[in-house]
Amino acid sequence: MSKYLIIGVLLLPMSISAQILNQDASGKSSIVTGGSSLNIDIAEGLMKINHYGYSKDKTILYGFDLQGKNESNIATLFKEGQFTPKAELSFLIGKRSVKFSEPLSAKPVDNTELQKLGPIADEVYEKLVKKNFTGCKDANDVETENSKKFRKALDDLPLQGYENIIVNIYGLISGLDAKDTECSPKLKAQAELIINGIRGELIFSEIVKLKEQIESRRSASAEYVPNTTLFSYLRAGFTGQEFKFDRGKVFGSYETRFLDTLNLGGFVEIGLTRQWKMNYIGFNVGYNYTNNFSSLEEDDYSFSKDTALTDGTLKKSKSFKAYSGDFGKLGKVYISFDYLKMIDLGESHYIMTGSYFRSNISLKSSLEKSNTVLGIGVNYINGASGRFLGGVYLQTDDLFGNRDLGMGKSIQFGVTARFSLGSIFVFK
Numbered sequence: 001m002s003k004y005l006i007i008g009v010l011l012l013p014m015s016i017s018a019q020i021l022n023q024d025a026s027g028k029s030s031i032v033t034g035g036s037s038l039n040i041d042i043a044e045g046l047m048k049i050n051h052y053g054y055s056k057d058k059t060i061l062y063g064f065d066l067q068g069k070n071e072s073n074i075a076t077l078f079k080e081g082q083f084t085p086k087a088e089l090s091f092l093i094g095k096r097s098v099k100f101s102e103p104l105s106a107k108p109v110d111n112t113e114l115q116k117l118g119p120i121a122d123e124v125y126e127k128l129v130k131k132n133f134t135g136c137k138d139a140n141d142v143e144t145e146n147s148k149k150f151r152k153a154l155d156d157l158p159l160q161g162y163e164n165i166i167v168n169i170y171g172l173i174s175g176l177d178a179k180d181t182e183c184s185p186k187l188k189a190q191a192e193l194i195i196n197g198i199r200g201e202l203i204f205s206e207i208v209k210l211k212e213q214i215e216s217r218r219s220a221s222a223e224y225v226p227n228t229t230l231f232s233y234l235r236a237g238f239t240g241q242e243f244k245f246d247r248g249k250v251f252g253s254y255e256t257r258f259l260d261t262l263n264l265g266g267f268v269e270i271g272l273t274r275q276w277k278m279n280y281i282g283f284n285v286g287y288n289y290t291n292n293f294s295s296l297e298e299d300d301y302s303f304s305k306d307t308a309l310t311d312g313t314l315k316k317s318k319s320f321k322a323y324s325g326d327f328g329k330l331g332k333v334y335i336s337f338d339y340l341k342m343i344d345l346g347e348s349h350y351i352m353t354g355s356y357f358r359s360n361i362s363l364k365s366s367l368e369k370s371n372t373v374l375g376i377g378v379n380y381i382n383g384a385s386g387r388f389l390g391g392v393y394l395q396t397d398d399l400f401g402n403r404d405l406g407m408g409k410s411i412q413f414g415v416t417a418r419f420s421l422g423s424i425f426v427f428k
Contacts (some may be wrong), residue, residue, distance in 0.1 A: 005271040024356055024375055025395050027067050030282030031273050032092065032231060034061060034159065034391035041321040045070035052092065057226070058118045058159065061094040061231055088238025099228040117210070121162050121203050128201075129154055136183035137313035148181055150187050154194070162204055163211045167197050231273040235284075243291060246324035254303055258322055265290045265329070270335075279343035280354075288332045288360075292368035296323040352379040372399040 025049045040292060052063030067088040079242075121290050135147040153172050160168060173191050176184040209411045215415040241263045252258035269286025304317035340354035358373035375395035 011358075024358065024373065024393075025397075027069075027088075028336065028358070029338055029356070030271050030284040030342065031231060031280050031338045032061070032094070032271075032282070033229075034277070042270070052094070054159070056122065058122070059096050059202055061092070061096050061233065065237070066089045085232065086239065086241040088237060090238045092233050092235040094231050097230050099230075109242050117203060117207055121207060122158055124201055124203055125158055125162070125165070125198070127226065128194050128197040131226070132197060133190045135190075136186045144180075146177060146183055147187060150176070150191075152266075159191025161205045161211075166198055169195055169198075175406060197372050228276040230275075233273070234269070234285075235383055236266070236268040236273065238264065239265050240318065241291070241292070242320045243293065244320060245327060246299065246322040248324065259321075261327075262290050263293070263329070268332075278344065278350075280338070280340040282336070282338040285338050286334055288334060289329065289330050290332060292325075292327060293323070295368045296325040298323055326367065328364075328367050330362060330367050333361045334365060335359045335361075350380070353377070371397060373397050374399050 007146070012189065022189055029047055032052060034052050034054055036049075038047070038049045046067065046069040048065065048067040050063065050065040052061055054061060065088070069086045069088075078321065133151060135143045137143050137147070150172065154169070157165060157168050157172075170190055176187060178184065243261055243263075245259045246423040247257050247259060249257075253373050265288065267286055267288040267290075271282065271283045271284030271286075273282045278282055300315055300319065301322055302319045304315055307314040307316070335358070337357040339356075340352055343351045343353065345351060353376075355376045360371050360373070362368050362370045373395065375393055379392035
């Protein structure tokens with residue numbers, strides 16, 4: 001039974017957002033939350049950028065994913081004639097709801113008042129930031145990058161709740177670059193003005209008071225319902241793939257045998273993501289109208305043309321990849337499941353462990369057989385900043401050996417990097 005095994009190592013000293021967690025080798029995951037990032041998988045020749053934002057009242061999640069991949073792997077990315085591109089663009093819209101902790105044995109806490117205060121607090125906070133934070137500009141009257149990052153961090157703080165908003169702002173201040181003697185003092189002074197404004201607004205103290213009441217109810221019992229965030233979403237998109245198709249030896253000329261092929265497809269899915277305390281679960285089901293490109297056989301070719309000259313022969317040649325086999329379009333129904341657990345190491349450092357499952361059910365087995373993907377992963381995270389600092393994952397693309405992938409494709413090793421904004425919010 002042939003297995004397709006992928007081992008990936010994540011070396012990520014950069015900031016990583018939480019918009020897609022537990023991403024597999026194909027760039028997919030059923031766990032989504034707010035954020036933006038650029039993801040690069042060197043082994044797979046894959047680059048993905050995505051952004052998920054919230055509506056003003058933080059109840060609607062919306063965004064997009066744009067993904068590009070070289071099917072011939074990263075080694076041939078810059079070799080003329082051997083680049084086999086595949087692109088994917090999708091859009092997502094979803095509903096976000098939050099439930100606060102409360103004891104099971106006690107009378108349920110009415111969160112209605114607290115939920116009503118949220119949008120009001122958002123408006124007050126937004127006005128305080130707009131009034132007091134002017135940023136820092138360089139000699140050309142352009143806002144500096146440090147100022148832009150600090151402004152974005154201030155805008156994102158409400159996602160972590162208002163009960164610790166002042167502490168969180170002080171945390172941002174402590175993270176300012178001490179070497180930036182021109183802008184850091186200005187940003188610190190402006191942030192302190194925002195803190196003073198928050199202390200003068202009654203609504204923030206009301207939120208803290210209500211949260212303390214809920215926490216006191218929770219502490220009255222050993223059993224309680226964890227803090228929970230639930231996302232339900234709809235995602236749809238389309239794919240485009242270009243490659244050179246080999247029609248076979250019966251076609252005598254280069255032009256008739258090797259065809260430049262552009263293939264389009266699309267997909268739609270519905271899914272759920274649930275976060276409670278330090279756990280994430282994702283599930284989705286969808287339909288994908290695609291092709292059986294992965295079942296085709298890849299070969300390397302070299303094509304030459306001779307031109308007779310008076311003093312000799314001029315030879316012009318080029319190398320390229322082509323794919324052969326029974327090619328066609330088909331539909332697939334897919335089911336995805338992801339689970340992640342964050343383990344607290346102390347001092348805002350975490351290990352995130354998890355697994356994922358993908359079932360791809362082919363509706364035309366004569367072109368491509370169904371397959372099952374199973375993977376596990378471990379990542380190290382700085383919870384204070386939301387940064388992924390490194391990790392590994394292990395994945396099999398053919399759990400039950402339905403496909404004959406061949407020994408040449410049995411093992412791959414690669415490096416993935418991410419560049420992003422935002423952070424993971426951990427419910428304690």
